[in-house]
Amino acid sequence: MAVLTGANKHHGNLRSIKRMQGDVRSQKPGFLLYIPYLKEQNMSALIQTFEKKAVLVSAIVSRVTSLQQAFEYTVDLCTKKKACQILSAGCEEGLSAQAADLCKLKQWGKIIAAPAFSPEELDQLVPLAKEQGISVIKNNMRQHLGGIDIGLTMCESGIAETGSLVLESSSEELRLATMLSEVHVAIIPASKIVPTANDMSDDLKDMMRKNPNYLAFITGASRTADIERVLALGVHGPLELHILIQEDN
Amino acid sequence: MQNAKNLKEYNKELSEALDNDFLRKAMDKFAVAYRGGRINAFKDYQVNSLIDDVVKVKDVAIENMDALFEEFKTRAEAAGAHVHLAKTAHEANEIIAQIARDNGCKKIIKSKSMTAEETHLNEHLEPEFEVTETDLGEWIIQLRHEGPTHMVMPAIHLSRNQVADLFSDVTAHKQDPDIELLVKVARRELRAKYIAADMGISGANFAIAETGTLGIVTNEGNARLVTTLPRVHVALVGLEKLCARLDDALTVLRVLPRNATGQAITSYVTWITGANECLDTRAKDGKKEMHIVFLDNGRRSLAKDPLFKQVLRCVRCGACANVCPVYRMVGGHQMGHVYIGAIGLILTYFFHGREKAKNLVQNCINCGACKQVCAAGIDLPRLIQEIRARIQDEEGHALPSSLLAKVLKNRKLFHTLLRTAKAAQRPVTGGTKYLRHLPQIFAKDQNFRALPAIAKKPFRDMWEDIRPNVAQPKLTVALFSGCVQDFVYPEQLKAAIKVLDGHGVQLEFPMDQSCCGLPVQMMGEKKAARNVAIQNITAIDPAKYDYILTLCASCASHLKHAYPQLVENEPVLAVKAQQFSDKVITFSSFVNDVLQVTREEFTPSHVKTTFHSPCHLCRGMGVIDAPHELIKKSGFDFIQADEEQVCCGFGGTYTSKFAKVSEQILKNKLDDVEKTGAKLLVTECPGCVLQLRGGMDTRGSNIEVLHIAEAMARNKK
Numbered sequence: 013m014a015v016l017t018g019a020n021k022h023h024g025n026l027r028s029i030k031r032m033q034g035d036v037r038s039q040k041p042g043f044l045l046y047i048p049y050l051k052e053q054n055m056s057a058l059i060q061t062f063e064k065k066a067v068l069v070s071a072i073v074s075r076v077t078s079l080q081q082a083f084e085y086t087v088d089l090c091t092k093k094k095a096c097q098i099l100s101a102g103c104e105e106g107l108s109a110q111a112a113d114l115c116k117l118k119q120w121g122k123i124i125a126a127p128a129f130s131p132e133e134l135d136q137l138v139p140l141a142k143e144q145g146i147s148v149i150k151n152n153m154r155q156h157l158g159g160i161d162i163g164l165t166m167c168e169s170g171i172a173e174t175g176s177l178v179l180e181s182s183s184e185e186l187r188l189a190t191m192l193s194e195v196h197v198a199i200i201p202a203s204k205i206v207p208t209a210n211d212m213s214d215d216l217k218d219m220m221r222k223n224p225n226y227l228a229f230i231t232g233a234s235r236t237a238d239i240e241r242v243l244a245l246g247v248h249g250p251l252e253l254h255i256l257i258q259e260d261n
Numbered sequence: 262m263q264n265a266k267n268l269k270e271y272n273k274e275l276s277e278a279l280d281n282d283f284l285r286k287a288m289d290k291f292a293v294a295y296r297g298g299r300i301n302a303f304k305d306y307q308v309n310s311l312i313d314d315v316v317k318v319k320d321v322a323i324e325n326m327d328a329l330f331e332e333f334k335t336r337a338e339a340a341g342a343h344v345h346l347a348k349t350a351h352e353a354n355e356i357i358a359q360i361a362r363d364n365g366c367k368k369i370i371k372s373k374s375m376t377a378e379e380t381h382l383n384e385h386l387e388p389e390f391e392v393t394e395t396d397l398g399e400w401i402i403q404l405r406h407e408g409p410t411h412m413v414m415p416a417i418h419l420s421r422n423q424v425a426d427l428f429s430d431v432t433a434h435k436q437d438p439d440i441e442l443l444v445k446v447a448r449r450e451l452r453a454k455y456i457a458a459d460m461g462i463s464g465a466n467f468a469i470a471e472t473g474t475l476g477i478v479t480n481e482g483n484a485r486l487v488t489t490l491p492r493v494h495v496a497l498v499g500l501e502k503l504c505a506r507l508d509d510a511l512t513v514l515r516v517l518p519r520n521a522t523g524q525a526i527t528s529y530v531t532w533i534t535g536a537n538e539c540l541d542t543r544a545k546d547g548k549k550e551m552h553i554v555f556l557d558n559g560r561r562s563l564a565k566d567p568l569f570k571q572v573l574r575c576v577r578c579g580a581c582a583n584v585c586p587v588y589r590m591v592g593g594h595q596m597g598h599v600y601i602g603a604i605g606l607i608l609t610y611f612f613h614g615r616e617k618a619k620n621l622v623q624n625c626i627n628c629g630a631c632k633q634v635c636a637a638g639i640d641l642p643r644l645i646q647e648i649r650a651r652i653q654d655e656e657g658h659a660l661p662s663s664l665l666a667k668v669l670k671n672r673k674l675f676h677t678l679l680r681t682a683k684a685a686q687r688p689v690t691g692g693t694k695y696l697r698h699l700p701q702i703f704a705k706d707q708n709f710r711a712l713p714a715i716a717k718k719p720f721r722d723m724w725e726d727i728r729p730n731v732a733q734p735k736l737t738v739a740l741f742s743g744c745v746q747d748f749v750y751p752e753q754l755k756a757a758i759k760v761l762d763g764h765g766v767q768l769e770f771p772m773d774q775s776c777c778g779l780p781v782q783m784m785g786e787k788k789a790a791r792n793v794a795i796q797n798i799t800a801i802d803p804a805k806y807d808y809i810l811t812l813c814a815s816c817a818s819h820l821k822h823a824y825p826q827l828v829e830n831e832p833v834l835a836v837k838a839q840q841f842s843d844k845v846i847t848f849s850s851f852v853n854d855v856l857q858v859t860r861e862e863f864t865p866s867h868v869k870t871t872f873h874s875p876c877h878l879c880r881g882m883g884v885i886d887a888p889h890e891l892i893k894k895s896g897f898d899f900i901q902a903d904e905e906q907v908c909c910g911f912g913g914t915y916t917s918k919f920a921k922v923s924e925q926i927l928k929n930k931l932d933d934v935e936k937t938g939a940k941l942l943v944t945e946c947p948g949c950v951l952q953l954r955g956g957m958d959t960r961g962s963n964i965e966v967l968h969i970a971e972a973m974a975r976n977k978k
Contacts, residue, residue: 107450188490225474239397246444
């Protein structure tokens with residue numbers, strides 16, 4: 013019971029805080045007091061802002077008009093990229109025996125991991141990939157811990173304020189596809205771009221309440237500045253992030 | 262990790278750090294780049310209102326810490342996580358070790374956690390388990406067996422050559438000092454560690470009570486792998502990371518990365534609710550074994566301390582180190598035990614004890630840069646001073662500070678001593694106006710900048726002869742001189758009288774005023790600071806004056822901000838102190854904004870002139886433009902120096918206690934001034950004049966250093 017009393021009390025406080033800030037935050041789209049450039053934006057300006065912010069953190073942004081086009085983009089990207097080579101993900105460096113073993117794990121050519129697509133959608137992707145000698149996998153990511161060439165995902169939302177993708181990744185296969193891949197290609201429907209994370213906080217909470225849940229905001233490629241503050245991309249996650257904004261025709 | 266036993270040993274380590282050229286250059290570059298990056302990151306925002314929002318949500322969370330913990334526990338357990346509460350660091354470490362034992366774990370990977378640094382978790386686990394840090398910087402320092410030097414960039418003190426040598430050892434292959442390649446080597450080496458690990462340990466930036474969700478803010482993506490690949494995940498989370506709602510976390514998230522690294526957001530923000538799917542064949546029911554260990558370690562009692570509870574607002578952005586002039590000189594190993602920077606000085610006292618904190622808390626120059634930049638509006642300089650006072654009270658007062666404290670209780674005795682010092686200095690002034698400075702008559706010698714002699718006649722003895730008589734005064738103003746101008750630089754006050762002339766200002770100099778009290782407050786003599794505050798509030802009745810004018814920025818800031826705090830528990834005095842505080846004004850604000858002097862009052866000399874903005878003027882009093890305008894109006898050619906608002910290294914008693922650091926900060930400042938090609942350096946605090954003029958003298962420079970009042974008086978018609 014003590015717990016309940018405490019909880020009630022704190023909810024009381026929260027309500028009063030909310031009221032204090034209500035004049036600012038109850039108005040949609042919330043928080044825009046601080047972000048005048050987002051305040052009056054229509055959808056196309058919002059998408060432009062999203063794109064601009066994503067490019068600022070070295071994401072490579074393109075627009076597509078269909079899933080088919082996104083698949084073509086992905087296969088083309090994978091074709092141009094050499095497995096575990098072009099992007100120097102580490103295998104060519106002098107490594108300890110244990111880490112070098114891991115490089116050997118990956119010996120069957122290029123792979124696109126597309127864990128979250130339906131069989132019908134995969135029927136579109138697989139022939140394109142096959143033509144280029146690229147494998148498409150949907151699961152068993154743990155057998156590819158040495159690396160995957162491309163992880164292809166569909167995102168729930170995009171946040172214009174920061175150029176971030178929102179990815180529901182409770183499925184371990186999906187999560188690993190975005191972590192183990194050297195290139196992450198993310199498709200985001202243009203209509204799903206919101207001004208700020210606050211504008212979708214109810215949706216985010218709904219996802220979180222589907223226990224358990226693993227949710228990610230992804231903004232640009234994996235990066236570090238831990239050595240002499242020099243920016244280097246791709247320390248643990250993808251070396252490149254490609255965002256495909258899918259606009260309806 | 263600072264472990265010096267006494268101030269002498271600490272000073273020795275500081276000197277060694279000052280001799281590290283790589284560190285110094287790296288820190289200088291960082292300090293300048295950070296400032297620009299932060300401005301850019303906040304350019305579309307009203308940064309202060311963002312910070313106010315953080316303060317609001319954190320304060321609510323601190324107030325409700327216990328209830329939020331219960332709510333979080335209920336939700337997270339419903340989602341399949343196990344939630345623990347550890348009273349002490351040791352208890353937290355042991356809970357984690359036991360989880361590893363219970364689950365048959367041998368190999369552990371970790372993502373970055375300052376809380377785990379706080380508990381020395383690795384030391385606890387390493388005898389029994391193989392533990393690998395996966396954040397690049399943390400891995401590097403783990404391999405070097407040292408602590409972090411920055412909360413966000415733990416290996417900022419190391420060069421690419423040092424990292425290449427280290428990685429050559431680790432891989433048994435020669436590695437080139439090419440950062441791109443070194444990062445790739447780490448990527449591969451650590452990937453192998455992820456795969457072998459059966460337990461992952463992370464920290465968390467947020468623990469959201471309404472959903473039982475952990476939020477983790479990273480750039481590298483290592484936390485995602487740490488929380489995904491191994492079948493067991495343990496998160497170690499300080500209780501202060503609890504927040505009520507997702508929106509509260511988003512409020513903090515809008516400030517944290519911008520303030521930390523100038524990023525709009527980090528590459529990854531990961532939200533984990535409960536025990537997620539785990540496809541490791543050894544995982545039970547295809548689910549992760551997930552444990553969340555909350556750490557108290559004094560946080561719950563801190564939450565009840567009316568003054569210190571604000572330290573729990575800290576979001577660990579590291580900005581207070583980024584802007585600290587002392588951190589910039591000596592780096593993080595000298596500027597914290599585990600937690601680094603201004604907040605580190607404070608947290609060390611609470612989390613690692615008085616012994617570890619007692620030298621560290623002395624090493625604050627009180628420039629206020631940290632307070633201005635803090636993401637959570639923490640009054641860091643004040644809390645550092647409060648801790649000095651607490652340590653003095655706990656350990657017994659040091660002789661110099663208790664002497665000064667005793668003397669200051671009696672103004673007449675204090676002033677008599679100053680006059681005596683004047684007589685005693687005669688044999689060593691050599692006919693010059695240099696010797697030494699006031700509080701230092703109680704402290705050690707130094708020689709990196711010439712120190713001024715005490716004036717032949719203090720200002721208070723001249724007053725009756727020089728006081729201006731105004732027939733029909735428009736304003737009645739009390740002049741607060743401060744000790745330095747009264748006894749060392751009375752000419753600055755005389756110059757001010759000349760500048761004010763003709764503006765209808767009836768100036769009074771209440772004779773019973775004493776030292777403002779800042780030096781004793783800085784020494785941790787809180788009672789004495791309070792005592793002189795009351796002396797001054799009594800000596801200068803705010804009701805009688807339109808303004809209380811001071812030419813000393815440090816006095817001004819102390820009178821304005823510290824006086825109401827010093828007597829806040831005494832209702833009658835508190836009201837008076839607030840009235841007093843409201844009347845305090847700096848020279849440049851008064852002359853430029855109130856009197857609105859004009860160009861016509863001056864004969865231009867067109868001397869090329871630059872300005873040093875005293876810490877307590879620009880940050881303490883928020884005065885930035887007025888001095889620039891006055892320099893121009895009074896006929897000088899103004900040129901702005903780089904890093905105008907960075908401290909000159911004086912800091913009152915700081916300059917004698919940490920002379921080597923003070924010397925180096927001063928050197929940077931003088932270099933920036935010389936770069937402008939100015940012939941005249943103007944500032945607005947006698948302490949800065951003392952430091953800058955002494956430094957220029959020792960350097961043999963011909964750049965003249967003046968108080969802005971002196972410069973203006975020189976050109977006044």
